[in-house]
Amino acid sequence: MILTIDIGNTHVVSGILTREGNLLFKFRTASNKNLTEDEYFSILKNISDFNSIDLKNIKGIIISSVVPALVDIFKFLGKKYFNIEPIVVSKNINLPFILNIPTLGADRIINLSEVASKYLEKNILIFDFGTATTYDILQNNIYIGGGIIPGIQMSINSLTEKTAKLPKFDFKIKKNVIGKETLDQLESGIYFGYIGQIKNIIEEIKKIIPDIYVISTGGLGNIPLNEIDIYDPNLSLSGLYTLYNLNNK
Numbered sequence: 001m002i003l004t005i006d007i008g009n010t011h012v013v014s015g016i017l018t019r020e021g022n023l024l025f026k027f028r029t030a031s032n033k034n035l036t037e038d039e040y041f042s043i044l045k046n047i048s049d050f051n052s053i054d055l056k057n058i059k060g061i062i063i064s065s066v067v068p069a070l071v072d073i074f075k076f077l078g079k080k081y082f083n084i085e086p087i088v089v090s091k092n093i094n095l096p097f098i099l100n101i102p103t104l105g106a107d108r109i110i111n112l113s114e115v116a117s118k119y120l121e122k123n124i125l126i127f128d129f130g131t132a133t134t135y136d137i138l139q140n141n142i143y144i145g146g147g148i149i150p151g152i153q154m155s156i157n158s159l160t161e162k163t164a165k166l167p168k169f170d171f172k173i174k175k176n177v178i179g180k181e182t183l184d185q186l187e188s189g190i191y192f193g194y195i196g197q198i199k200n201i202i203e204e205i206k207k208i209i210p211d212i213y214v215i216s217t218g219g220l221g222n223i224p225l226n227e228i229d230i231y232d233p234n235l236s237l238s239g240l241y242t243l244y245n246l247n248n249k
């Protein structure tokens with residue numbers, strides 16, 4: 001079995017897959033810099049027991065992180081509990097696409113790796129709706145660039161934290177762009193405003209690459225937009241597995 005660990009700014013998403021790549025289960029923990037490798041292991045052990053998985057079968061670990069302070073904790077975990085030196089995703093490992101931009105986040109590298117190996121013939125645009133929303137473009141298997149905007153939850157949080165009278169609310173699909181009460185107005189504004197940003201970005205990119213195939217991922221990526229061709233909530237996890245196989249000597 002293989003353990004995949006995707007460390008984001010809000011959540012760490014871990015997965016356990018069979019050697020053949022079947023996902024047995026995945027779980028989310030907060031990206032807590034104060035947690036030790038022992039505390040994280042006890043969470044992993046509990047959830048594995050619940051799923052009747054014997055962790056002694058783990059033979060490989062791969063980590064991607066956009067939080068530098070959290071990488072060591074998971075490397076320690078690998079060594080202490082599994083006697084494994086985890087593979088850490090960076091631009092310096094074997095990648096199935098060409099990457100010439102040195103600053104790209106590891107979470108974006110894993111998404112790109114998965115689409116590069118899965119959709120060999122296509123030009124691809126990936127949206128990832130995490131803490132930040134990112135978009136990335138792969139053309140002829142070369143990473144040509146992308147963009148970064150505030151995440152949906154982050155936009156909601158800053159709007160309600162910086163104002164005395166605006167209540168907390170959840171992102172949800174709305175029919176009315178004209179809101180009535182405050183809550184209704186917040187929901188409508190964020191929904192149509194956010195969707196509008198995404199539509200406009202896709203429209204502008206299609207002026208440059210008309211035949212681009214659009215994939216979305218991330219917890220809030222399941223937004224109903226005709227412009228998005230598919231939603232793949234496990235893109236990051238599959239990407240980690242793909243990179244494990246490319247880099248496991």
Ligand SMILES: Nc1ncnc2c1ncn2[C@@H]1O[C@H](COP(=O)(O)OP(=O)(O)OP(=O)(O)O)[C@@H](O)[C@H]1O
Pocket residue numbers: 007008009010011012013031129130131132153217218219220
């Ligand atoms: N399994 C889930 N159940 C309920 N909500 C979810 C689930 N997964 C994601 N979400 C929601 O979607 C949001 C985005 O999730 P995602 O895992 O893509 O990114 P994140 O954890 O917020 O950010 P990052 O990956 O940058 O840490 C979460 O903040 C959460 O509100």
Ligand SMILES: CC(C)(CO)[C@@H](O)C(=O)NCCC(=O)O
Pocket residue numbers: 008009066103104105106107108130131132134148
């Ligand atoms: C943009 C985020 C925060 C998205 O998680 C992450 O990918 C990151 O910190 N990236 C580093 C900068 C870059 O991707 O260009």
Ligand SMILES: [K+]
Pocket residue numbers: 006008107130218236
């Ligand atoms: K993520």
